[in-house]
């Protein structure tokens with residue numbers, strides 16, 4: 235892959251993927267859908283997810299959009315805080331149970347898009363999924379990962 239500037243017009247070869255993913259995000263399925271982007275490190279997963287997340291049509295379609303980086307040595311309180319920041323617009327110092335409840339409550343009865351970038355383990359998925367209610371509101375969770383195990387696990391849960 236050529237290293238080039240960050241201008242979106244130089245990102246090549248992802249238009250088709252982008253269109254397919256967009257269709258899934260705004261599609262009619264009412265049930266919460268997990269949308270996986272899977273592949274080796276450096277293949278362009280984060281870039282693709284970013285383009286999707288920053289698309290104006292996508293932003294317009296959802297009530298709430300939130301993005302968080304997970305990675306291997308994830309810090310759960312940090313992750314929950316960053317999701318809360320995306321959704322409420324507020325920075326919180328300490329993650330209380332009240333705030334955790336607020337995350338779940340804010341998402342309930344809303345149409346939300348969550349991006350969880352770079353998940354390494356099914357254990358992480360078990361810990362995070364309790365915060366994402368399924369209210370048949372056409373909610374979507376995009377996950378990027380190198381592990382097909384994670385995709386299978388999350389898709390079947």
Ligand SMILES: Nc1ncnc2c1ncn2[C@@H]1O[C@H](COP(=O)(O)OP(=O)(O)O)[C@@H](O)[C@H]1O
Nearest residue numbers: 235245246247248274275276277278279280281
């Ligand atoms: N379609 C593309 N065309 C050109 N460069 C790309 C493309 N997708 C990603 N890149 C570049 O490749 C590198 C790795 O991409 P990244 O999205 O971080 O991969 P991953 O998340 O799969 O590890 C980055 O420097 C990024 O700018």
Ligand SMILES: [Mg+2]
Nearest residue numbers: 279280281352
């Ligand atoms: Mg990445």
